[in-house]
Amino acid sequence: MTDTHGNPESHSDSMEHEDLYPTRSDAGEIRPFGRYDPVVHARNQWRWDGPLGEEVLSRYERDGFLWFEGFFSRQRIQPFFEILKTMAADQELMASDGVITDPDSGDLRSVFAMHEVSDYFSELTRDPRILGMVRQLLGSDVYIHQSRINDKYGFHGSGFDWHSDFETWHAEDGMPRMRALSASLMLTDNNEFNGPLMLIPGSHHYFIPCGGDTPEGNWKDSLKAQRLGVPAQQWLRKLSTWGGIQAPKGRPGSLLLFECNTLHASNKNMSPWPRSNLFFVYNSVDNPLHDPFCGNSPRPEFLATRGQPGPLAMADDSHKPRASEL
């Protein structure tokens, strides 16, 4: 039996609950191993149906990310800043758990569950151009596992150490398989000096178990600074020597798609130029969360959508400027 994207359907409960990617506690002693999951999940004919062509799919398989310079127009991005201003003025929202401040400066750092706070953001996550690519890469319908905006103010905004998102989502959210990806949309310029996202191409091919016990409520700390889930330096050294490091840079409206297991990090913003990026994490509807594999209680819903969420539907994409706007 295969589903509509050519993937074998598997519903054996025993298989689903097996921990294929052991990490945390003593798992730091386990050597890295190759991933069990494909990188591009749509197979055979389904893979070739597009929207991405084979040359781009192969690059995604090789590197673990794709960069689309100027994917959206500035015009399409501009309204978000107005919405952000409105949100920043909403004291109730700002006091909620989903709003994270910078450990050094106390400034606004992240707002989670953006797609539930704002219709405009929700619509963006369902933009046909993005959703089409995401469905192809994940080989199924998808839902939003997490959404957030990450802000780094000028001369503020500390960095984030190297990590795989999947390692955290597996351990702390119970995401069973590598069948998720992040879409990061640049709201500001990302340049050499304002702490752009750095990635290690090819690192997504390996799972690196990380040591250290996960305290209950670890997310309150981990959203401010990555401490657990940072691979041992010997593996970081090996992978970045093989694959190098890349930091995509470009203007507002640029889009980065990166696989859930691609190692990434960011440095401090040493410039006066703020860096503001939206992140939408898509997960396959065939990869719903189990209980966290680290054994803790699940993280709050604003960090990880639990249950069996319905598939995202495409949004209307008639975002052409009216003649009167020209």
Next chain:
Amino acid sequence: MTDTHGNPESHSDSMEHEDLYPTRSDAGEIRPFGRYDPVVHARNQWRWDGPLGEEVLSRYERDGFLWFEGFFSRQRIQPFFEILKTMAADQELMASDGVITDPDSGDLRSVFAMHEVSDYFSELTRDPRILGMVRQLLGSDVYIHQSRINDKYGFHGSGFDWHSDFETWHAEDGMPRMRALSASLMLTDNNEFNGPLMLIPGSHHYFIPCGGDTPEGNWKDSLKAQRLGVPAQQWLRKLSTWGGIQAPKGRPGSLLLFECNTLHASNKNMSPWPRSNLFFVYNSVDNPLHDPFCGNSPRPEFLATRGQPGPLAMADDSHKPRASEL
């Protein structure tokens, strides 16, 4: 009366002891002001005698630094690594005050007074190609105010916040005027990810008084992390918006000359690639140190050469590889 480089001789004691550049304590309340000192000190005919031509001198005046990609051959640089290894194995040296470790990792961060520890380094500070440019830029004979090697190990090596070296040397060493510069020689590749030096072009035209009392022995802390002497963000913002930020990058043997008052900083080394740079600070023999303007006792001699040091003499520059080495 002018000296051999066309500069007016001034030996009025009262003038020399005047604090032209007030900083620390309440001075943070004083607005930035234009520097009183020229950037290129050799004047008129002396300026035109070379070795640098007018187009390069003008760039140095405008930006406050000059970058020479591949100034020395790899062959010329290679022996330094052997010397460094020998030094690292010297336990007595490693335990001395002039050796500074990283606040985060405990790794070797800086070794000071390199030119006194090693003849090979001493000779390098007197290399005719470097010394010729330095004498022209400072308009006089020069001596070594400070020399050091700065190491950032892979995945270690924290950053340094924005500062002007002159601000520290004036406050804590009693350097009266802006008539010094640093020559930084790259011993490793400096790339986007291993924490290269960043500079704000044009920032050297202004002196930015910084607030905060200077504790006795501040250097023990300040060599690990820049806390005092960091300009207020409003001025950093203005200067970097005007001038932008540049981070010269290149292969081992590349040389950076930067004026003592040019604002610079560096970010963490997030890569596996070590970053190792030599710094030689040259000061004009006509700009000897006074008592520290912050009122503290002078810093140790390995940080700041005191008294009336004699001028550096050119070294023999016959560093051609022998035919047998080809």
